[in-house]
């Protein structure tokens with residue numbers, strides 16, 4: 001099958017970025033030799049993705065149905081932490097009464113927070129019908145079960161937020177051009193994606209792989225002027241900074257930035273990704289490591305260590321290391 005043209009520059013000359021299996025599907029990622037934009041290629045069409053996200057995606061990730069208490073509490077913890085982080089990052093740009101649209105809003109935690117803290121007039125789009133219903137019923141947020149491509153806005157917004165959604169779409173360019181039309185001129189767009197130098201990135205649901213330069217250039221190509229594009233930590237995770245976010249204004253004139261050559265991108269990923277992958281592997285077996293530590297040190301020393309470490313280690317009374325729900 002012939003690869004799709006580069007979503008950023010339209011070229012058709014690629015090098016291999018990654019190839020492997022994720023959940024029994026063979027995935028191929030190519031990197032454009034001209035602009036260093038990497039994407040799953042070939043990748044599913046917008047229609048195929050829409051059907052996947054309508055019902056399967058949240059469940060495949062183990063998030064499950066929103067009314068199942070165990071899964072919802074887990075999901076809510078990370079949604080809450082992300083919302084706090086996004087509001088913190090956007091704080092200098094937030095004023096009272098903004099109209100806000102969030103794309104892929106999950107259970108609507110961020111939107112409800114913006115409404116409660118800033119009197120924002122909020123709306124959301126969420127492809128999963130159960131999550132959209134949860135946001136409407138539990139948070140009283142106006143959420144439409146739709147994809148960005150099928151959404152018909154009734155007005156232009158001051159702010160659009162898209163947290164870890166852009167890397168899931170069939171064409172990031174088409175989605176950003178569509179969103180440009182949803183924003184008033186001078187309105188703000190906040191997008192957050194994984195940073196491929198530290199994040200695994202390549203996974204069944206991820207269709208695009210952005211680095212700072214290609215994210216900036218994609219925003220510019222779609223009619224935005226970047227305010228800032230940078231990497232940062234995920235508030236919901238103990239892992240090193242593996243998020244990349246872009247804040248941009250609709251309109252204005254910005255010149256494209258020079259991207260590193262695709263060879264440098266591949267080399268940098270090889271050098272930076274491996275140490276994080278080892279940390280992730282350690283993190284995955286941390287429960288077992290803690291059990292061994294407890295057996296070796298005895299309960300008293302272990303409890304002392306636990307207090308020093310912000311109480312984040314599990315108590316020796318309750319050896320369960322799974323996250324405890326802090327939010328309903």
Ligand SMILES: [Zn+2]
Pocket residue numbers: 006007008009010011032033034035036037
């Ligand atoms: Zn390209």
